[in-house]
Amino acid sequence: MRDSTPxxxxxxxxxxxxxxxxxxxxxxxxxDLSTTYPVRDLATGTESxxxxxxxxxxxxxxxxxxxxxxxxxxxxxxFAQLEGTSDAVAFGSGMAAMSACLLAAGQRGRHVLAARxxxxxxxxxxxxxxxxxxxxxxxxxxxxxxxxxxxALVIIETPANPTLDLVDIAAVVRAAQGVPVLVDSTFATPxxxxxxxxGAALVxxxxxxxxxxxGDVIAGVVACDSxxxxxxxxVRAATGGLLHPLAAYLLHRGLxxxxxxxxxxxxxxxxxxxxxxxxxxxxxxxxxxxxxxxxAQLVGSQMRGPGSLMAFExxxxxxxxxxxxxxxxxxxxxxxxGSVDTLIQHPAGLTHRVLDADTQQRCGITPGLLxxxxxxxxxxDIWADLAQALDAAAMxxxx
Ligand SMILES: *Cc1c(COP(=O)(O)O)cnc(C)c1O
Numbered sequence: 001m002r003d004s005t006p007x008x009x010x011x012x013x014x015x016x017x018x019x020x021x022x023x024x025x026x027x028x029x030x031x032d033l034s035t036t037y038p039v040r041d042l043a044t045g046t047e048s049x050x051x052x053x054x055x056x057x058x059x060x061x062x063x064x065x066x067x068x069x070x071x072x073x074x075x076x077x078x079f080a081q082l083e084g085t086s087d088a089v090a091f092g093s094g095m096a097a098m099s100a101c102l103l104a105a106g107q108r109g110r111h112v113l114a115a116r117x118x119x120x121x122x123x124x125x126x127x128x129x130x131x132x133x134x135x136x137x138x139x140x141x142x143x144x145x146x147x148x149x150x151x152a153l154v155i156i157e158t159p160a161n162p163t164l165d166l167v168d169i170a171a172v173v174r175a176a177q178g179v180p181v182l183v184d185s186t187f188a189t190p191x192x193x194x195x196x197x198x199g200a201a202l203v204x205x206x207x208x209x210x211x212x213x214x215g216d217v218i219a220g221v222v223a224c225d226s227x228x229x230x231x232x233x234x235v236r237a238a239t240g241g242l243l244h245p246l247a248a249y250l251l252h253r254g255l256x257x258x259x260x261x262x263x264x265x266x267x268x269x270x271x272x273x274x275x276x277x278x279x280x281x282x283x284x285x286x287x288x289x290x291x292x293x294x295x296a297q298l299v300g301s302q303m304r305g306p307g308s309l310m311a312f313e314x315x316x317x318x319x320x321x322x323x324x325x326x327x328x329x330x331x332x333x334x335x336x337x338g339s340v341d342t343l344i345q346h347p348a349g350l351t352h353r354v355l356d357a358d359t360q361q362r363c364g365i366t367p368g369l370l371x372x373x374x375x376x377x378x379x380x381d382i383w384a385d386l387a388q389a390l391d392a393a394a395m396x397x398x399x
Pocket of ligand 1: 096184208
C-alpha cells in the first residue's frame with residue numbers, strides 16, 4: 001500500500017484494494033459483471049489476449065471474463081497485501097485452487113510430497129491421481145529424506161484438519177531444500193499466520209471459510225509470488241475454475257471485519273476449550289490454546305494465537321457424537337467452518353469419510369470425535385447450548 005511505514009494488518013484489511021477510490025470518486029468497490037469487453041482496437045486486443053492467456057495479471061483490455069475480471073483482481077490485490085505476497089490468484093473454490101496448484105506443479109516434477117492430516121477432499125484428490133501427479137505421503141520429519149529431483153511440491157496444512165496439530169512451516173521449508181512448499185492456511189487466516197514470511201511459496205485458503213466468513217460464498221485463493229501467479233492464472237484461464245465477480249465482491253466486503261471476527265471467535269474458543277475439558281462427557285480436547293496438539297509451542301511464534309477451531313473426543317463414541325449433533329440448538333450441526341456462527345460436525349461421518357478406516361485411525365479421526373468451529377456469538381450462550389447437548393449425550397449413555 002505504501003512503502004515507507006507499512007500499515008498494520010487491521011488497517012490493511014480495511015483499506016487494501018481500495019487505493020483508487022478517491023480517483024474513481026467512489027466509496028465502495030465497483031462490481032463488474034461483464035463476460036466480454038469491446039475490442040475496438042484489434043492490435044491492443046490481440047496484445048491483451050496474448051498477455052492474459054500467458055498469465056499476466058492485467059492487460060489494456062480484459063477481453064473475456066475467464067481471462068480477467070477487475071472485481072476479482074481487486075480482491076486478489078487486497079488479499080495479497082494481507083498475506084504479504086506480491087500476488088494472489090482467486091478460484092471458484094478451495095479445491096479449484098488446490099487443483100490449479102497441482103496442475104501448475106505438474107510442469108516442474110512428477111510427484112508431490114504431502115503430510116497428513118489434510119482436509120478430507122485434499123487427501124482424496126491427492127490420493128486419486130486424478131490430475132496425473134503422483135502423491136507420496138510423508139511425515140514432516142521425513143520430508144528431507146524423501147525429496148528428489150522429481151519432487152514438484154511439498155504440501156502441508158497447519159493447523160491441520162480436523163486434529164488441529166500444528167506443523168512447523170520454517171522447518172518444512174528448510175527440509176524441502178528449495179522445492180516449493182504449499183501451506184493450506186485456511187484455519188489460521190492471515191490474521192493469525194503468514195506462511196510466506198516463513199518461506200512458503202504458495203499460501204492456499206478455502207476462502208469459503210473465514211475469509212468469506214458469513215456462510216454465503218464458495219471460493220479459494222492462493223497467495224504467492226508473481227511467477228507462481230502467472231502459472232496459476234494460465235491454468236485458471238485454460239481450465240476455467242473461476243471466482244465469480246459477485247463472490248469476489250463479497251469476499252472483499254468481508255475483509256475489513258476479518259480481524260474482528262477471527263479474534264472474537266478465538267477468545268470464545270479459548271474459554272470453551274477450557275470448559276469442554278472439564279465436562280464429564282468429554283475425554284479430550286484438541287486445541288492449540290490448551291497445548292494438547294502437536295507443536296502447540298508454535299502458538300506465539302508461527303501463529304499469533306490458537307484460532308477458533310477445536311476437536312473434542314466424547315467418552316460415548318459415535319452414539320454420543322450423534323446425540324450432540326442432534327441436540328445442539330444455537331450451534332448448527334453442519335460441515336464448513338470459519339463462519340460468524342458456531343458450527344459443529346463429525347469428521348469420521350462427514351468431512352473425512354473419504355479416508356479409509358486405517359488412515360482415519362492414524363490421523364486420530366475416531367468415532368467419538370467432533371469438530372467445533374466457534375462463532376462470534378456471546379460465549380455464555382454457546383456454552384449453554386453445548387453443555388445441554390453434552391448432558392443429553394451423557395444421559396443417553398447412562399440410560
Ligand atoms: C474447506 C477446505 C478446503 C476446500 O475448500 P472448498 O472451498 O470447500 O473447495 C481446503 N482446505 C481446508 C483446510 C478446508 O477447510
